[in-house]
Amino acid sequence: MPKNKKIFLLAIFVVLIASFSLHQPLINLFKDKTPPAEQIPSFKSINSTIEQGDTLFSIFLDHGLRTEDLFAMKSAAASIHPLKALRPGKAYSIVLDEQNFINSFTYGIDDDTILKIERVENQFQARKYDIPYETRILTVSGTIEDNLISAVGTERENYLLALQVADILAWDIDFNTDLRTGDTFRIITEGLYLNGDFKKYGKILAVEFINNNQAYRAFLFEHGDKPNYYDAAGNSLRKAFLKAPLSFRRISSHFSKSRFHPVLKIYRPHHGIDYTAPTGTPVSTVGDGKITFAGRKGAYGKLIIISHRNGYQTYYGHLSRFAKGIHMGKNVKQGDLIGYVGATGLATGPHLHYEMRQGKAPINPFRVKNVAGEPVPKTQMAEFKKQTLTLDKIFAAAIFYDARQEESKKYCLNPEMLAEYRNSSKASKPQS
């Protein structure tokens, strides 16, 4: 992210937090305690961000504030959000009365939550507040030139949107090796806004990805405890095995520090699949199972074997090391980190040797497509159809803006389409 952009976003956040502390009518969360406007001038406020090495104690020392207040605030916040956990880069605001007593302390815990400690009748009270975003619906699209992240945009919010897309389709598309120049995607997603400004993306409602001339579509449908994605017929996209043992999300975050996204190559010189990848690239299990081997084995070098349901086994060879806590007999969940790419055993360079067997026989993992998730329940099918029909209409009629253009976030869906979507999705949620 460009530096001045980051500073700009930070500035917005500082202003937001400051407005929380000063009881401005910007957000009506605190109107029950809003003092008359003429009382405000006697308060002063400190608006800043936590810096590396800052503690609340050092901040208090810097501003000559009372340590009694600090201790009282700490104990008030202890069970809500310990003040030891202040993180560099987060915005905070302190409001003081004319005698430098703390009136309130406000701190941005994360993108969704604000901590507020307030003096109420000479005692501190701590509470967490959700940042009250307004949800709009955005349509974004792109074309793959080299990888998903460069197509969606490297700026933080776009980057997170790209990872969401990769997660939704992780059972069908290996975003490290399957993408082709000219692949296209269209996304219908929530955009979260504050005071009319785009802040971040929310949930993806639908995505369509054309990979190598094959279309993959996913529709969000929320029922029960967690949101799931389905194809147009209501089948779950979840399968027993992920498309690849090298997770796009893990690799992206692993290499983001060096600003380097390795282009992985895939080879099939034998009954397994080889992924060339830098030493240290995280390897994850493609499915739920139990580790039946974790050690050295001849040409495989450091090897992990995982047994899955229905007699399937997966092999991960030439690892440089195992992940923490990995040992024989351990149960693992799909996507868990198990080790790191290396060149142990008979390997000319760092790569992951991956193979799948059923019984003793090696099989092609790309042919195995057991759906593992439940389909949309029959009782909910009418609602699901109604909702996907609306999303289909949006796909057919809406303009999809280039994901990489900042401007695109100004253009949300036209109100009638949005109203229609809201009506159809409301039907599927339990009335509160």
Ligand SMILES: [Zn+2]
């Ligand atoms: Zn191999």
